[in-house]
Amino acid sequence: MWGSSLSTVVRPAARHQAYLGRRAYIATKPFQGAAAALALRKPIPAQEPEPELPLTEVDGRRVAVQWSSDLQSRFHHIWLRDHCRCSECFHPITKQRMLDTFSIPADIQPRAVDATGEGLVIQWASPHEHTSLYPWSWLKNNSYDPQQFAPKPDWQKPIIWDNRTIRTRTPTVEYYDVMENDDALYDWLAKIKKWGVCFVRGVPADLNSTEALARRISFIRETQYGKMWSFTSDLAHGDTAYTNIALPAHTDNTYFTDPAGLQIFHLLEHTGGTGGETLLVDGLHVAREVRRRYPRSFELLSQVPIPCHAAGDEDTFYRPDPNSGYPVLSVDASTGEVWHVRWNNNDRSVVNAVHPDLMEAWYQAIRDWNRCLTEPSAEYWVKLQPRTVVVIDNQRVMHGRAEFTGRRQLCGAYMGKDDFMSRLRVLWEKGEAGALDVHERRNVWSPGL
Ligand SMILES: [Fe+2]
Ligand SMILES: [Zn+2]
Known part of the structure; x- marks a missing residue:
């Protein structure tokens, strides 16, 4: 089971440090064997009480996020890496992709997957060290397996x-x-x-x-x-x-x-x-x-x-x-x-x-x-x-x-x-966000980007 294969890894200095809190990171090995059930990994209890975090499962191709007992979304590793919204991968002002999608290995695997209060944090080892954060609400709104959780404007x-x-x-x-x-x-x-x-x-x-x-x-x-x-x-x-x-x-x-x-x-x-x-x-x-x-x-x-x-x-x-x-x-x-x-x-x-x-x-x-x-x-x-x-x-x-x-x-x-x-x-x-400045109103997690 996962318990025996988990090991704490030292996090490299990363831009996302602010998002990561003080929790240790857990390395998850790519799941081997298609017939085997996906393993559940529960987040490590933190010292302070935290809101309940979604459970995540990882296999060789995807990360699954359990929203509730009967609702789960699955995201392919390559999709997750391609959709990193850090300032190196996605320009925060122009809202344009800067990551070279074609430099991502087709069989990319996460080195570590962690459920945090800020969202899903994934550490990648190839083609180079990188850390990605995906807020839970963003993941849910952009679920494609299954599709269409996102609330839509009435019009x-x-x-x-x-x-x-x-x-x-x-x-x-x-x-x-x-x-x-x-x-x-x-x-x-x-x-x-x-x-x-x-x-x-x-x-x-x-x-x-x-x-x-x-x-x-x-x-x-x-x-x-x-x-x-x-x-x-x-x-x-x-x-x-x-x-x-x-x-x-x-x-x-x-x-x-x-x-x-x-x-x-x-x-x-x-x-x-x-x-x-x-x-x-x-x-x-x-x-x-x-x-x-x-x-x-x-x-x-x-x-x-x-x-x-x-x-x-x-x-x-x-x-x-x-x-x-x-x-x-x-x-x-x-x-x-x-x-x-x-x-x-x-x-x-x-x-x-x-x-x-x-x-x-x-x-x-x-x-x-x-x-x-x-x-x-x-x-x-x-x-x-x-x-x-x-x-x-x-x-x-x-x-x-x-x-x-x-x-x-x-x-x-x-x-x-x-x-x-x-x-x-x-x-x-504007109606959704109130009268905020455009950069507050529209950020890298805004719907439709
Ligand atoms: Fe006409
Ligand atoms: Zn990135």
């Missing part, structure tokens, strides 16, 4: 909506609040992330105020339509958006390799006519319906790439890279959930990369998609009014509009998904 779980849900719980915030107050800003961005759409009331009906609102989130993404765009039905650009005809539900920029993350719309004026209602459809709802009712179609929608183009302006000709395009639905390989919807049947190019044996099934798949997309239970029609802005997650929620007459003027902008998410994450981080 990471979408509310997938149909007409009834959004009509009764319409996500809405007030302009004054989001402009003045960071908590309200956080609430707004969290709603956009969770619902894929959010209305902002009380926005002065002009382009500058709409731009100021957009800039509360982040940069505006300049495209062939400009930065802040403002349009009427004057065909200023060769796109149906610049006419008065109806637009079926779609996402924008299917012809980009990286479609805009957010789209912000403000109806500034609609006079002398009727129509022009805005249509919103949650792509995640449609995807869920297709998956449940037409599984084969769901498969094709998530696998078959569709080429698209924007070629109505003489000086631009957009196609995604690669030219074969992207599937309607992108599925997150780690969760199996749809995370990105790209759909604009008007912008679809010649479909010539679908296998001939699949062509009819693919047409059936987009027919099934269109059926679920156009069901009244999926559609949310809203008549936008000046002073109400709508923000749409363009990688999830589809938008369209009814035909209209009269003079209808809108302004808006595109924004990057990453810039939006970065803003949301920072606001979340």
Whole structure:
């Protein structure tokens, strides 16, 4: 058993000394023999009473940490060495890895493993003497075997909506609040992330105020339509958006390799006519319906790439890279959930990369998609009014509009998904940590690093 093989070793001077307390270190030999049970090693009782520490077990490949009687995480030695967060291995300011991962022997073994009040401390002997500390909470939050202990912010779980849900719980915030107050800003961005759409009331009906609102989130993404765009039905650009005809539900920029993350719309004026209602459809709802009712179609929608183009302006000709395009639905390989919807049947190019044996099934798949997309239970029609802005997650929620007459003027902008998410994450981080200095708030143990 372990007792007989344990020996006290003298600790080399190490940067982690401050973390280590006064406990002696115990060398643990790599566990030999796969069939044998893992040996438990209890921490040596210290002189002062200490909180109960997790039990750890070590074998030739992993360290196991017993969180409770029925919950254990296992970490490979190579993973532990690679994830050392000491200032030599991971830069405390830039939060970048400095350790050369490829200098770690593939079969690296800890020389000593110790459970301390500060966390798991591992002493490594090769390729050179090194000591690593892993706080318990960090280990637990980053457990990959099993996965997903870490508490997640609420906005990471979408509310997938149909007409009834959004009509009764319409996500809405007030302009004054989001402009003045960071908590309200956080609430707004969290709603956009969770619902894929959010209305902002009380926005002065002009382009500058709409731009100021957009800039509360982040940069505006300049495209062939400009930065802040403002349009009427004057065909200023060769796109149906610049006419008065109806637009079926779609996402924008299917012809980009990286479609805009957010789209912000403000109806500034609609006079002398009727129509022009805005249509919103949650792509995640449609995807869920297709998956449940037409599984084969769901498969094709998530696998078959569709080429698209924007070629109505003489000086631009957009196609995604690669030219074969992207599937309607992108599925997150780690969760199996749809995370990105790209759909604009008007912008679809010649479909010539679908296998001939699949062509009819693919047409059936987009027919099934269109059926679920156009069901009244999926559609949310809203008549936008000046002073109400709508923000749409363009990688999830589809938008369209009814035909209209009269003079209808809108302004808006595109924004990057990453810039939006970065803003949301920072606001979340501030809320979690309080109003501390950034280096206090975000350290090498922060989630997501
Ligand atoms: Fe559009
Ligand atoms: Zn290190």
